[in-house]
Amino acid sequence: MQFLLDNFAALTVTGLTLGAVYALVALGYTLVYGVLRLINFAHSEVFMYGTFAALWIVLLLGGKAGGSVGQVVFWVAMMFIAAMAMSGLVAILLERVAYRPLRKRNAPPLIALISAIGASFVLSELMGLRSRIAGWFGLEDDLSAYVRNSRNNSALPSIITPQPVFTIGGYNVTNLDLLVVIGAVTIMVVLDQFVKRSRLGRGIRAVAMDPESAALMGVNRDRVIQVTFLLGGVMAGAAAVFYILKYNTRYDAGFILGVKAFTAAVLGGIGNLRGALLGGFVLGLAENYGSAVVGSQWKDVVAFVLLILILLFRPTGLLGESLGKARA
Template sequence: MDFSIVVSEFASLFLDGIVVGAIYALVALGYTLVYGVLRLINFAHSEIFMLGTFACLGVTMLLGYTGYEEPIGIGLFLVTFILITVVAAVASGSAAMLLEVVAYRRLRRKGANRLSSLISAIGASFFLVELFRLLTDSKDWDFPRLLDKNSLFEVSSAYVTADKLVVLIGAFGLMFALDRIIQGTRLGRGIRAVSQDEKTAVLMGVDVDKVIAFTFLIGGVLAGVASAFYMLFYEATKFNVGFLLGISAFTAAVLGGIGNIRGALAGSFALGLIQQFSSAILGYNWRDVVTFLILVLVLLFKPTGLFGEAIQRARV
């Protein structure tokens, strides 16, 4: 227990909390969107993220990075990183759509009970983790350092580095884009309609299958982009990387009120900060215990989260 570090390192912990929170937010949005249309927690979403991290790694390997190079210049970095992000987004997005077809669609059409869909998703999740464990030899895989991580400038104790700025700018840009998609496009309106009342949405001519597939696609793309940011920030991945990140992102979604898009964002930043400060005080080993405790406490005392308003209430 060391509380003095909270005071001396406040700005540093705060910055890291926001950066981690931004990554959580992109994954948490996937949980919350799918929950909105299916009323189910997508247990395999964390594996979609994991798949994205390996897609990022694959791109750098194909481009010939070995991990021992000097960081590249900003122009080349932007081109390379956009390529990595796009590939990860495509890989995760298509995996998410495939997941919907394989694990959910048939059960949904049969009107099977929730337990069946949950078990099916958990099975898919385990299949993916184990597949990548076998494919990647259970090793830790390092991501090459693309960007110089020396501090650009300092704010109090916080070292502002380029990778943190990229994550923050990218994540906020994407969140804004998502908000526009949900509020402004035809399919976004479809997502809100299905979240509100699936049966009525069908009667109103909404193609529910298409809307649900599109929701999985958005969730997968966001997870893919999150995986690129994650790799830039943490520079390592492993087959089980999705599990703890998935639990954190899910906790963030619940903390903000599951099904509520803006709630998921607020919950993510709150959780990122809580994790940074609690690991500074209690030690890193207890970080996940703290996350679980938050999840349990929120579910027990305020299951609707901090912002109980659900996705369907958000009007144009």
């Protein structure tokens, strides 16, 4: 407990930065569940592919530490474009290949859930075997920078040097901390307003509320579902950029983080966009505070205990309002 009190500010800031990543990934779970009543467990791999896209574009452009401000802005912008494009594409392909055929056949929800789990393993292993796949086409040497050590950690060059901006409670809040938290909140506000005000957003809410009535009113359900997966993938791509700026990635990096993001979605209220934001931040803080009290080796346990408690005592989550009913 003394460690928590002595390092409260540091634990709070780092908890918020990690919670921002959880929140962005949780939006994908929330959007898909709100429209399809489906837990897309392969969404964690959508996020993971975004981390590699962000890493590879920096390697391709020759990014390295010590660049000018203009270079850093360019590299970060390219990371967002690459990660969002990659995650959005993977999400759309996932919907088209793994879920749409089942939906057309009116398959039971359990079958779709099994398909999601299977797709998750397939996507993960494809990334883990990328060196071998490149070798099949004789490209292992040409693509060495992108495929070597394919089952080990991959780190982004330190293109942003953390610089203290201000101090709070003895902790130096850096430019990277502010970038992650402010950037994540801004992206979530944009999504919130898109779902509220745009024609496609109203279509998403209509399908989430009553698919049959929405179809009678001329809403193209397949198009809405595709856009929903695309939006979730884009949010995962944004989360991937913030994640790779602070942490390493690897072929299975999405597994534990995806489960925690799902926990954040349930915590805030599955199907509620603002609930995903709240749940992500609460989970990030709870993990840090809990690990400070019981030990860092119990950090993952804290998240899952919190999930169990929420499901036991408030299964609808902290906000508990579905996407179809939300007044975003």
